Amino acid sequence: MIKLRPIVFAMGILISALAVVMGIPAVVDWLSEYGRDASSFAACAAFTLFIGVSTVLAASGGDEELDIRQTFVLAGFGWFAAAAFSALPFAFSDLGLSPTSAFFEAMAGVTATASTVITGLDSAPPGILLWRALLQWSGGIGMIAMAIVVLPVLQVGGMQLFRLEVAGMGRRALPRVAEILSSVGLIYLVFTTLCATALWAAGMTGFEAVLHAMATVSTGGFSTSDQSIAHFHSGAIETVLIVFMILSSLPFLLYLLAMRGAPGRLFADGQVHWFVGILAGAVAVMTYWLWHHNGAPFLAALRESAFNVVSVVSGTGFTTANYDAWGGAAVAGFLFLMVVGGCGGSASGGIKVFRFQVIYETANAQIKRLIQPSGLFVPQFNDRPIPDTVATAVMGFFFLFAVSFALLALGLSAAGLDPLTSLSGAAAALTNVGPGLGGVIGPSGSYGELPDMAKWLLSLGMLAGRLDLYTVLVLFLPAFWRG
C-alpha cells in the first residue's frame, strides 16, 4: 500500500506556492488598471491558497522521506494539479476560455510547450500574458530540478546515466541535493535576467523583455504577440533569443561545474558536442534548401533557418516564419527535428540528445559484433562504458515514445483531424515544442479551433512527454499500486 499523506502534503505546498505566484499578475493588472482581471486573479489566488494551505494542514505531521513509488505519484499528480489550478485564471479572466481550453493552455504553460488556444495576444491584458510566462518559467525550473534530482533516482529511460555525476560530487547525497538545486536555481535566475536585459537593449519594452526571457530560458515559447517573434522584425532580438535558446538546452549541471571551476567540462561534454553538431548540420541544410531551392537571399535564408531550427530543436517553439510553406524536405525535416530535442538535464523536451548517443554507440557496437562475432565491443558515453541496463532503458524509451506517438496520432485522427495535423500535433505535444505543421496548428495557426477531445489528448501528451513517459505511464500499471 502506498502511503498518500506525504504526497498530499507536498502537493499542498506546491499549490500554495502556485497561489503566491498568482498574486503577481493580480498586482500587475491592478497597477495597469485592468480592475476586473486583477480581481479575478486575486480571487483565484485566494481560492488556490485556501485549498493549498488546508491540504498542508490536513496532511502535516510526520516527516518521513518519500520512497520511489511515492515520488512517481507526486511527479505525475503534482504536474497535473499545477495545470488544473493554473487554469483557473484563464477560465475566469476576460478571455472567458472554456474549461477545456483553459486546462490546455495551463498544461502547455507548465510543461513549457508553446501551443496556445488564445488568439489576440497583442491586445490581451498584461496580467494574463504575465501569468502565461510565469507558468512556463516555473515549469522550466521544475523540470530542471526533476531532471537533475528525481529522474536519475527513478531510473527513467536511461536517466540513471546522470546519477553518477551527482553522486560523484560528494558522499552525503541529501545536503548536496539541496545545495545543487539552489545553485541551479541561481543560474536559471541569472540567465533570465541576462536574457531580459539583452532583449530590452535590443529594442523590446521592459514588460515584453521580461516575459520573453522567461519563456526562452524555460524553452517554453509563449509570446506576447500572435505572430510570435516575427512581430518585432528585429535581427538583434532574434540573435539574442537564438543564443539563450541554445544555452537553455544544454545540461544545467555543466554550468554548475563551470561555476565551481571546471569550465572545461562544458566544452568536453559529448552531449554538448552532439547537440551543437546536430544544430549546425540542420541549420546548414535548411539554409541551403531555402537559398537554393526556394530562392531566398542567402542572409535571409540563414536568419530564418537559424532561428526556427534552434527554436524547434530546443523545444521552445517561437517562430519568425511560416516554415510550413518551405516545401516537402523542410516540413519532414522539422517533424524529425522536433523529436530530437535538447540535452538531458535541461528544460527542453523531446527524446533528448544523450539517448541518441547511447543508441548510436550501442548500434555501432552491435554492427561490429555482426562482422566479428567473437570480438569485444563496449559502447561508451563520455569515456565511460554504458551499462547494459542503461542501454536497454534508453531503447525501451525509444520504443515507448514510438508507441505513444502512434497511439496519440491515432486518437487525434479519430477525433477528426487530418493526417498532417494529427501526426505533427502528436509530435509537438510529446516533445513539448508547441507549434505543429499544417494549416490548422502550424507556425501561423492556433490550437483554438480543435475539438475538445483533441485538446484533452494533447494535454495528456504534453504531460507524458514532459515526464519522460515512464513517470506517467507507470501510474497506469496495476502492479504499481499493488503490494
Next chain:
Amino acid sequence: MIHFRPVFFIIGILLATLAVAMVLPALVDGAAGNPDWSVFAASAALSLFIGVSLIIGNWAPHFQIEVREVFLLTTLAWLIAAGAGALPMVFSALHLSFTDAYFEAMSGITTTGSTVIVGLDAAPPGILLWRSLLQLFGGAGFVITAIAVLPYLRVGGMQLFRVESADRSGKTMPRVAEIASGITVIYLALVAIDATALWFAGMDGFEAVCHAMTTLATGGFSTSDQSIGHFHSPAIEGITTVFMLLGGMPFVLYFQLLQGRPQRFFGDSQVRAFLGLYATAVAALVLWQWLGGGETFPQALRDVSFSVASIMTTTGFTTVDYQTWGGFAVVTILFLTVVGACTGSTAGGIKIFRLEILYVTAKAQFRRIVQPHGMFVMHYGGKAIPDPVASSVMGFFFLFALTFATLSLALGAAGLDFLTSLSGVATAMANVGPGLGAVIGPSGNFAGLPDSAKWFLSLGMLLGRLELYGVLVLLWPEFWRG
C-alpha cells in the same frame, strides 16, 4: 580478407537460374504471337552467358564461406537479380527507361509491388508473367534467407529463429536444406491451390496464375491498373484475403499443420498476435466506416478486411481508395504499413515478433522501475529471451526509424510533398507497395516520380527486405578491413 570467388560462383548460379526462368515468358509471348519473345530470349541468353562464365571462372573444388562473405552475397544477390530482372523490361514493347525498369524489377524481387507501368490491362502477357515470376522468386528467396541465412548472421534478433540443434550436431546444412526444400514445396502447393480457387471464382487461367504467384509472395503486382478492384468480385477478394494472410504467417508452422498438430500453429505467439492485431484493426475501421462513413455493414466489412489484410501482410493489392475513408483510416494504414506480418513468411515490415519482444522488454522495464532490486526474466514463446536478442531487436527498431527519417528527407529534397515522401518510404521499407496521397496512393502510380526518388525508393526496398543490417553492415569500414 573477403573471399570473392565463392560469392561470384553463387551469383553465377543465381543468374543462370533467372535465365532459365526468362524462357517461360518468352514461350508465352511466342505462343501469343507477341514480338517481345525475342527480347526475353535475348535477355535469357545474356544472363545465362554471364551466369555460366561466373560459375566456370570461379569454380573451385573447395569453398570457404564465412560471415562476411554471406553478408556480401545476400546484398549482391538481390542487387544483381534486380538488374537481370530489369533487362527484359528495358527492351520490351514498354520501353521503360533503365531507372524505371530497375525500380520495377527491384519492386518485384523484393515483393514490394509498387509499379511504374501504366496500362497493365493492355500489356503483353510475357511482361505480366515476368513481373509475377520475379515476385514468386523473390518471395521464395526471402523465406529461405529468413530461415537459413539471417539467423546465422544474427541480424536484428533473428538468431531467435536459428534452426534448432543447428549449433552442436554438426549436421546443420542437411537439416536447413531439408527445411528449405520442404518450405518451397509448401509454397508452390499454396500457389497452385490459390490459382485453382481464383480460376473457379472467375479469373481466366493466366490471371489466376499471375495473381496466385504475387499473393503468396505478398508482392502485389496485378495484371490490371485497378489491381483486384478490376474484378468486382467478392469471391476473388475473399480468396485473396485468405491467401494473403497465409502468405503473412510463418511457413515453418505449416509443417506442424500438415503433421496434424494444429495446436502448434494456433498456439504460436506470433500467429496469435498477428491475427489479433488484424482483427482489432478490421473491427476499428469497420466501425469507423459503418457508423461514421455511411457504408453498409457488409460493404464496410468487405472493403476493410481486404485492405487491412493487403497492407498488414505487405502485399499491396487494392480494391478501393481507402484514403477517402478520412484521417483516422489514413493514419491507421500508415502505421500498419510499417508493422508488417510474421517473421518466417514472405512479408516485410518491422514484423510482429520484434514488436512482441519490444513489448516484453518495455514491460520488464516498468517492473524494474517499480521494484529496482527485482529480477525479471523476459519470455518469448515460453523461453527466456537472451539479452543480445533483445538489444539487437531494439537496435533494429532504432535503425529502422533512422533510415526512415533519412530516406524521407531525401525524398522531400527530391521534390515530393510531405505525405508522399513519408508514406513512400514506409511502403518501400516495409515492402508493401502503394503509399498515401494523390501521387502514389492506392489509385496512383510511381511513374510520375523524379528519377532520384525512384532510386531512393529502390534502396529503401532493398534495405527493408534484407532487414537493414544485411545491407548497412557493408558500409562499416571494419567490414572490409582485415
